[in-house]
Amino acid sequence: MKSDQNRSLRRWLRAERAGHLERAEIALREVFRRLADPSPSLGFVDVVMARLLPIPPREQIAVGWRALLAASLVLVAFSVAVLPLVIWPIAEVVRLSSVIDFAASLVVATSQALAGWLSFWQSLGEANRVFFTIVSKPPVAVMMLAVAGLGAVAIRILSGLRALDRSVHDV
């Protein structure tokens, strides 16, 4: 046998062989106590914590949302309670007829502004009609097409000249 240090193992095996269950349990517990407690690699706790940090516990999230919801409900209830108290004094000072007058003057001012805008658009439309009458005449249309064609040719020539200039510089 190896050593006296291992009596517990022999004691357990003897108890097990003899069928002394209670004694065997105690001896086996002693044997297992001698087993080493293996540890994970250094930094295990840090790795776990680093993986945990982005995940708040569910209860924490729920508490946050519940608090926000409760605060919103309190605010709404407070507003509903306070609003009539704020409006009532104003209602007593301002008469109904003055409110109607004010609303009517708003309608008049708005319709006048609209009329001004309408006349402006009307004059633009008139100018457009005159321009179209002139442009739609055949000699004017031909002249405009010729000018557009000349412009396109000029742009093409300029672009060719620029390309030629760049190739000379690159060499």
Place this chain on the structure above:
Amino acid sequence: MSELNDNDLVAKALEGETEAFGELVRRYQRPVYGLIVRMVRNAAIAEEIAQEVFIKAYGRLESFDRRRRFSSWLFKVAHNATIDHLRKRRVPTVPLESPPEEGAQLADVLAGPEREEPEQIAVRGELAVALERAMEVLRPEHREVLLLRFRHGLSYGEMAAVMALPLGTIKTHLHRARKALARGLEGSDWAPEDNEE
């Protein structure tokens, strides 16, 4: 933090103090890892599973019933994660006797960091290796009941809760596991002499 009990740490962790959960990880990293590594017989995979166990435990912390022991609850999470892993991936286990690096690594892990006299280390090492070898050939559930009962001191009821098995089945497993372990050790030169006291 280290002076607080498990339940206080759980309460603080639920209030958002992650450092409290860090203390629980520090406190239980070795028991949890020890159980898993002896179940899966692979140091690297055991470490991965142990990480997952703590992450899952953190996510489900509000479901922990504070009338129970935190360690039992954590062992249940560890048991489920390990069984899932064994079922899904068919973990390649490493026998202690195999000379390659993996076998040596597992043996080193199971030997643990010792601070004893060299002679004690040698004797304890021999006993530990003999035990680990005898456990290696046991069925995983037999290995688990032995560890939970004799290494971690769980009651039959707690073991039944951890492994989600009826009390009778736990007792049967434990009885068979003990007999198998004894047979394994009797076969080696650890058997007591007949005339020994």
